[in-house]
Amino acid sequence: MIEENLYDLLKSLGFVKRDLTNRIIRCLDTSNEFIYINQDILFTTISYPPHENRGEHTHKELRITCVRSGRGILTFNNRKIKLSPGDISLLLPNVPHSLEVIGDSNLIISELVIDLSQ
Numbered sequence: 839m840i841e842e843n844l845y846d847l848l849k850s851l852g853f854v855k856r857d858l859t860n861r862i863i864r865c866l867d868t869s870n871e872f873i874y875i876n877q878d879i880l881f882t883t884i885s886y887p888p889h890e891n892r893g894e895h896t897h898k899e900l901r902i903t904c905v906r907s908g909r910g911i912l913t914f915n916n917r918k919i920k921l922s923p924g925d926i927s928l929l930l931p932n933v934p935h936s937l938e939v940i941g942d943s944n945l946i947i948s949e950l951v952i953d954l955s956q
Contacts, residue, residue, distance in 0.1 A: 844951070848882065878953040886910070886945040892937040900952045901929045908945035911938045921945070931955075 873881040883906075886892070894913075903926065910921040914935035921927065929935060931954060939945040 844880070880951040881948070882951065883946065883948045886937070886939045886947075888939055888942050888944065890937075890939040890945070894934050894936045896932050896934050897929070897951075898931055898953070898955070900931055900954050901927075902950040902952070903927045903929070904948045906946040906948055908939065908943045909941045910945045911940055912936075913938075 886908075905921045905923050905925045905927075907923050912919045912921055912927055912935060914929065914933055919927070920940075937945075
């Protein structure tokens with residue numbers, strides 16, 4: 839099950855929880871929201887401000903991330919990967935990584951978070 843503290847963190851950051859419905863998510867929509875699909879799957883859109891640096895950390899879930907706008911550097915396995923709009927990254931659970939926003943624009947990502955521990 840996706841960690842409860844992830845939901846609490848999203849709410850504390852001003853994210854709005856949306857119910858799962860048939861819908862279209864516009865690529866230019868920059869609102870911070872998350873869609874709780876079930877106890878094992880979450881879809882979220884996150885906007886990181888310019889020069890944000892998310893130091894090395896891990897997640898217990900699989901993360902599939904699509905860059906919607908802005909640029910960043912994803913570091914994992916001693917590799918630095920430049921991210922640009924349209925790039926998709928896949929991070930397996932428990933892989934140490936960091937994310938740095940580069941440039942003067944927000945880095946906006948959409949992320950599918952899937953708990954594979956079942």
